[in-house]
Amino acid sequence: METEPHDITKVIYDEMYVAPGEPRVQYRAVYDQITSMEHEDLMLRQQAADQSFLHQGVTFTVYGEDEGTERIFPYDLIPRIVTSDEWATIERGLKQRIYALNLFLHDIYNEGRILADGVVPNELIFTCKHFRREMRGVSVPKDIYVSIVGTDLVRISDGSFAVLEDNLRVPSGVSYMLANRQVMKRVFPKMFANYGVRAIDNYGQVLLSTLRNLAPRRGTEPNIVLLTPGVFNSAYFEHTFLARQMGVELVEGRDLLVHDNIVYTRTTAGLKRVDVIYRRIDDDFIDPLSFRSDTQLGVPGLFNAYRAGNVALANAIGTGIADDKALYAYVPKIIKYYLGEDSILQNIDTYLLDDPGSRNYVLDNLDKLVVKAVGESGGYGMLIGPHSTKAEQEQFRDLILANPRNYIAQPTLALSTAPCLIGREIVSRHVDLRPYVLYGEEITIVPGGLTRVALKEGSLVVNSSQGGGSKDTWVLM
Amino acid sequence: MLSRVAENMYWLSRYLERAEHTSRALNLTLNLILEQRTDEERQWMMRHLMESLFADQLPEGATLYDMTHALAFDRENSASITHCIGRARENARQIREQISSEMWEHLNAMYHRVNQATLDSIWQSQSTHGFFSGVTQGAHLFQGITDSTMSHNEGWYFLQLGRYLERAIYNAHFLDVQFRVLQLSPDYPAIAKDFMKWVGLLKSFTAFESYCKVYSADLRSEQVIEFLLLNAEFPHSIRFSIDNAEQALKAIDRFTETKRAASVTRLIGKLRSDLTFAQIDEVMESTGLSIYLNQLQIECGKVHDAVNRVYISYSVDKALEY
Numbered sequence: 001m002e003t004e005p006h007d008i009t010k011v012i013y014d015e016m017y018v019a020p021g022e023p024r025v026q027y028r029a030v031y032d033q034i035t036s037m038e039h040e041d042l043m044l045r046q047q048a049a050d051q052s053f054l055h056q057g058v059t060f061t062v063y064g065e066d067e068g069t070e071r072i073f074p075y076d077l078i079p080r081i082v083t084s085d086e087w088a089t090i091e092r093g094l095k096q097r098i099y100a101l102n103l104f105l106h107d108i109y110n111e112g113r114i115l116a117d118g119v120v121p122n123e124l125i126f127t128c129k130h131f132r133r134e135m136r137g138v139s140v141p142k143d144i145y146v147s148i149v150g151t152d153l154v155r156i157s158d159g160s161f162a163v164l165e166d167n168l169r170v171p172s173g174v175s176y177m178l179a180n181r182q183v184m185k186r187v188f189p190k191m192f193a194n195y196g197v198r199a200i201d202n203y204g205q206v207l208l209s210t211l212r213n214l215a216p217r218r219g220t221e222p223n224i225v226l227l228t229p230g231v232f233n234s235a236y237f238e239h240t241f242l243a244r245q246m247g248v249e250l251v252e253g254r255d256l257l258v259h260d261n262i263v264y265t266r267t268t269a270g271l272k273r274v275d276v277i278y279r280r281i282d283d284d285f286i287d288p289l290s291f292r293s294d295t296q297l298g299v300p301g302l303f304n305a306y307r308a309g310n311v312a313l314a315n316a317i318g319t320g321i322a323d324d325k326a327l328y329a330y331v332p333k334i335i336k337y338y339l340g341e342d343s344i345l346q347n348i349d350t351y352l353l354d355d356p357g358s359r360n361y362v363l364d365n366l367d368k369l370v371v372k373a374v375g376e377s378g379g380y381g382m383l384i385g386p387h388s389t390k391a392e393q394e395q396f397r398d399l400i401l402a403n404p405r406n407y408i409a410q411p412t413l414a415l416s417t418a419p420c421l422i423g424r425e426i427v428s429r430h431v432d433l434r435p436y437v438l439y440g441e442e443i444t445i446v447p448g449g450l451t452r453v454a455l456k457e458g459s460l461v462v463n464s465s466q467g468g469g470s471k472d473t474w475v476l477m
Numbered sequence: 478m479l480s481r482v483a484e485n486m487y488w489l490s491r492y493l494e495r496a497e498h499t500s501r502a503l504n505l506t507l508n509l510i511l512e513q514r515t516d517e518e519r520q521w522m523m524r525h526l527m528e529s530l531f532a533d534q535l536p537e538g539a540t541l542y543d544m545t546h547a548l549a550f551d552r553e554n555s556a557s558i559t560h561c562i563g564r565a566r567e568n569a570r571q572i573r574e575q576i577s578s579e580m581w582e583h584l585n586a587m588y589h590r591v592n593q594a595t596l597d598s599i600w601q602s603q604s605t606h607g608f609f610s611g612v613t614q615g616a617h618l619f620q621g622i623t624d625s626t627m628s629h630n631e632g633w634y635f636l637q638l639g640r641y642l643e644r645a646i647y648n649a650h651f652l653d654v655q656f657r658v659l660q661l662s663p664d665y666p667a668i669a670k671d672f673m674k675w676v677g678l679l680k681s682f683t684a685f686e687s688y689c690k691v692y693s694a695d696l697r698s699e700q701v702i703e704f705l706l707l708n709a710e711f712p713h714s715i716r717f718s719i720d721n722a723e724q725a726l727k728a729i730d731r732f733t734e735t736k737r738a739a740s741v742t743r744l745i746g747k748l749r750s751d752l753t754f755a756q757i758d759e760v761m762e763s764t765g766l767s768i769y770l771n772q773l774q775i776e777c778g779k780v781h782d783a784v785n786r787v788y789i790s791y792s793v794d795k796a797l798e799y
Contacts, residue, residue, distance in 0.1 A: 231570055240574040250574065255479050259793050266480045268631065268788040269733035271796045 009368075009411050011157035015080055015418035015431065026081045026476060033191050034078060039424060045187045046077050046421060052186060058179045059237055073176055074469030076420045079184060080431060080451040087447060087475045090153065090161055093345030094435060095443045098149055100335040101166065101322045102439065105145040107338075109135045109318065119337050120330050127405050128327070129375050130169075130320025132283065134290060138307050140316050141214040147314035148210070148278075149437040150174065150450075153345070155416035162346045164413075164432065166331070168323040169315065170280050173470075174436045175238040177450045178203060178245075180472040196477040198447035203436070204245030207278075210440035211246075214312035215275045222275035224248045225265060227256070229281050229297045239280055253281070258301030261308040276312045277302075283317050325374040325408045326352055349411060353404040362409040363400065366393040369409045371400070384460060386412050415460055418471065420453055430454045432462050433473065447475035478732075480789045482572050483635045487784070489568035490639035493584075496561035497616035498647050499530055503548050503558075504609035505681040510541065512673055529654035531647075532556040542600060549609075550596050558612055562591050577626035580619065587615040631732040638725040638784070645718040646777045648682070652705060652715075653770040659698070675701060682713040702766065703757040715773065716752040722780070723749045733788070737795065741783040748776045 016027045023031035034042070053059070053072040082090070107114050108131075114120050125131055150171025152164040181200055185192055208224070215222035228239040230252050243250035255265050256274065264271040279286060285295045290303035305311045321327065329350040332343040351358040351369075362369060366385055373381030383396045400407050415430040422429070435449035451471040452462035462468040506526045513519045523544050527534050532554060535543055549558045566588040573581055591612065599608045620640075627633055655678055659671055675696050679685040682705060691708070692700045708714040723745045730738045760769050 231573065244574070249479065251479065252481065255481050257793060259797070264793075266791075266796075267733075268478050268480055268483045268729065269735050270737075270791075271793065 008156045008413055010414055012414040013155050013157055013159050013416040014428065015155070015416055017419075026083050029191060029194065030079060030081070033188070034419075034426070042077065042421060043424070049075055049077060049183045049187050052183050053179065056179065056182075058175070058241075074453075074455060075180060075183065076453055076469055076471045077187065078419055078421060078426070078471065079474045080418055080433070080471045082433075082473060082475045084476050086161070089344065090435065091445050091447075093161070093163075093343070094149075094151055094437050094445055096335060096339065096341060096344050097151070097163065097166070097331065098146060098437050098439060098443055100338045101168065101331070102143075102145050103338040104334050105316070105319060105322050106140075106143050108321065109145075110137060114334070114337055117337070119333055120327070123405075124324075124326060124330075125321060128321050128324045130283070130318065130324060132318035132321075134303065134307075135316070135318040139309065141216055141309075141312045144214065144439050145316040146319050146322070147214065147439050148207070149439070150434045151437060153433045153435065153449075154348075154413060155433070157414060159416075160346065161433070162348055163328075163331070164348060165325070166323040166328065167434075168319040170282060171434070171436070172235045172238055172280075173434060173450045173452075174203065175241040176470050177436065177448060177473070178241075180450075180470060181448070184472040195474060197474040198477055200446045200448040203446045204242065206438050206440070206444050206446065207242065208246040208248070210438045210444075211248075211276045211278055211312075211314055213440040214314060216309055216312055217275055223265075223273060224276040224278065225251045225256075225274055227251055227253065227277050227279040227281055227299075229253075229285070233280075235280065242278075248278075253296065253298045256299040256302070258299060258305050261301070261305045261310050263299070263302060263305050263311045274311055276314065278314050283320065286313075286317070320375070325350075325372050326405065329408070348413065351409040353400055353407050353409065358409075359400070359404055363397055366396060368412060370412050371396050371407055371409045374406055374408060382461075384412060387458075387460070412460070415454075418451070418453070420455075420469075420471075422455065427457070429457070430460055430462070431471070448473045478631045482575055482632065484789045485568040485572045486575070486632045486635035487639040489565050489572075490636045491643040492561045492565035492568065493616050493619060494640045494643040495556070495647065496558045496565065497613050498644075498651075499548055499556055499558050499561065500609045500612040500616075501683070502526060502530060502651065502681050503545065504606060504613070505677050507541070507545065507605055507609075509673060509677045525654055525658050529651045530556045531650065542596070545600070545605065546596050550594075559591055562588050562612075572632075575632055577622070579622050579626045583615070583619055583622050587612075587619070590615075631729060634725040634728040634732070638722055638729070641718040641722040641725065642777055642781060644713065645715050645722065646774055648705070648713065648715050648718065649770045649773040649777070651681075652702075653767055656702065656766055656770075672696065679705075684711060684713060687711050699757060699761065702761070706760070707752060707755055707757060709753075719745070719749050719752050719777075726780075726784075729788070735787065737787045737791070741780065741787050744776070744780050744783055748773075748780065 016023050016031065018024055050072060053075060059072050104114065108125055115122050115125065146168045148171065150167045150173060152167065153161045154164045156162050177200065211224050212222055224246070226239055226243045226246075226248055228236060228250060230236070233239070240250055249265065251265055257264055257266060263274040263277070265274055281297055284292045286298040287300060287302040288295055288298055289300045291298075302311070303317070306313055306317070328347065329352055332347055335341060335343045351362050353359045353362060362371070366383070367388070369385045371383040371385070376382070383392060385393070396407075415432060417428040418431045419426050420429045431451050431453050433449050433451050435445055438444045451473045453469045453471060454460055454462045455467055455469045503526070506522060510519055510522055513522065519541070523539070523541070524534060526548075527544070530548065532548060535547060547554050548556060551557045552560050552563065554560060566584050569576060569581055569584050594608060599605050623633070623636060659674055659678070675698065676685060679688050679701060684705060688701065688704050691704065704711065705714055707716050709716055709720070711717055726741055726745050730742060760766060
């Protein structure tokens with residue numbers, strides 16, 4: 001069947017091949033290596049890699065099974081390559097985007113100029129469940145709201161990268177990026193060395209200096225802690241990993257207490273003042289006195305200490321407003337408004353469903369579109385039209401009609417594919433890319449990211465909670 | 478170190494020690510009961526075992542099987558092996574990144590082994606001895622793995638503290654119940670009556686061989702008591718346990734340098750010096766053995782409370798004073 005060359009719903013860009021059996025220049029050596037190897041050898045290396053993950057304890061917890069069940073996040077041997085030109089665009093685009101979104105957050109929690117000027121509609125902000133009234137007028141260290149970001153990019157038909165989601169709350173997965181690289185260097189040392197891949201190992205240090213930059217007290221070495229919901233959280237491994245990488249204490253809510261608006265850790269040697277908290281707990285659960293009270297995870301009084309300027313949080317509270325999926329549609333306008341620039345990375349067309357015209361169009365085309373709940377992440381609350389049943393479509397129709405503001409729709413993208421070793425065969429699977437952005441004294445993006453793979457044939461869902469895997473991502477020098 | 482982490486370390490080893498203790502005592506009783514001819518004697522032994530393990534008494538007419546179930550597999554029973562190992566593992570799980578992976582893997586494997594076993598199967602195959610020895614050995618192995626794979630830092634000392642304090646408390650109680658039962662004959666040349674029970678008592682502390690090396694196989698009740706209570710070298714004696722608990726507390730004091738530690742140091746120091754200088758005849762005659770053992774348990778409880786107050790759940794105001 002003939003397709004339009006740039007129909008983003010049909011034309012699939014392949015990461016490795018220009019045409020069947022014909023790899024792109026940057027993949028030549030990987031292609032030669034893989035195709036020249038005996039199958040047994042490939043399998044052995046895959047096993048060695050899996051073993052290595054298991055032994056390092058690079059695992060995530062599977063819910064609903066026998067307690068203590070841990071799985072490794074499936075890892076694919078064949079690297080994903082990003083050329084230095086492609087990376088330069090990604091880097092510029094992400095810096096621009098995060099810079100603008102941060103200005104946006106500052107604006108809506110202070111003067112609200114962008115609302116007054118009618119660029120972003122008022123209702124959109126005030127109807128967002130991640131908007132925190134409590135944050136209005138609160139002064140945030142260095143005016144940095146989002147210190148840590150993991151933006152989801154996809155490569156579309158024409159080979160360019162587009163932003164799929166801005167994750168501005170508590171993005172995860174960076175430990176897999178780092179662990180994948182460690183394993184890759186062990187499994188394919190020679191090929192790796194010959195390629196000229198940019199290093200990512202300094203992520204922990206950059207993260208530490210990003211956090212240190214937020215410390216409210218000057219002149220003393222800041223006490224930085226990583227706040228985890230605890231061992232039952234599926235990303236607990238990552239929390240321990242990052243705490244180790246940075247050499248900071250891993251704490252749970254019950255290890256912290258607030259007295260006279262100062263936050264302390266309770267240690268055997270007495271109370272120790274805390275300056276910066278890298279929190280891996282959502283806003284809702286962080287302080288039962290200010291937000292949800294039916295939780296034991298957080299720290300009573302933390303928000304007041306924060307508001308008093310005695311402790312810094314990364315990320316700030318209320319950043320979820322800027323990664324709301326409906327707000328996403330306005331990001332190009334937001335960039336234009338604050339920076340006077342056109343967006344470098346493109347957005348995916350998004351239908352906002354409180355507009356009756358768009359809504360009718362979407363309801364008529366549920367079998368072709370992707371519908372997402374605006375405040376969800378991790379691949380939950382989502383309908384992928386072409387892969388859905390009539391019953392699922394009907395269910396979403398009802399959901400949309402009941403609460404149009406809560407959903408958006410986008411065309412079903414043909415995500416790019418990359419070859420993966422699955423079972424005994426090398427087959428094509430859809431991938432995305434999540435680079436990790438750190439906003440400290442300046443914005444830094446370690447050259448790499450987590451390439452997530454939808455392991456099921458034809459599937460477009462790459463989330464680890466939904467059966468995804470990952471690849472090492474090489475950014476070339 | 479975080480107070481929560483210290484607390485998990487402490488309870489991890491207390492529970493594991495308790496599981497080992499139950500396992501040894503139960504294994505031995507099952508063995509001794511084989512020698513009993515009457516049902517009355519058997520019931521009597523069972524009651525005393527339950528009492529010496531701080532466990533609730535079984536209903537009238539309970540069988541050996543019931544007792545074994547209660548002490549080994551009843552998760553609701555806080556003295557049972559499965560309960561204690563489950564709690565030990567739960568504490569370890571909270572601090573997985575603080576202990577070595579070898580420790581975690583061993584404890585986790587032990588937990589699954591105990592959990593998958595059923596009393597019916599070990600009862601039918603008559604392999605109770607193998608099962609309980611396995612638990613005891615597992616606990617010993619954990620100790621060895623801990624000593625050789627974990628840094629001997631503050632956390633390691635909290636593990637030591639938990640183990641030895643638990644040992645002292647349990648042993649004091651256990652001995653109290655057992656000595657009340659065994660007739661103490663003050664002017665025996667040797668123990669003729671109840672010989673097996675005295676051997677059993679020593680064996681339940683894995684002390685028989687060590688005892689023989691010190692006093693020869695000539696069992697005398699006063700010597701047995703002296704050995705289990707006051708011997709400085711035998712790792713299951715109460716004195717040895719308190720010596721080691723004190724060492725651990727001194728080390729923790731060095732690590733934390735908190736001024737509030739004085740109350741703990743004083744309590745444990747007093748207890749340790751008392752055991753160092755105690756004479757068995759004084760204990761038996763002027764104080765009375767039972768009173769002495771009870772007093773010991775109370776003192777250990779005070780140490781536990783003080784540790785909690787100083788290192789774990791101190792009040793904020795107290796902590797800010799210093």
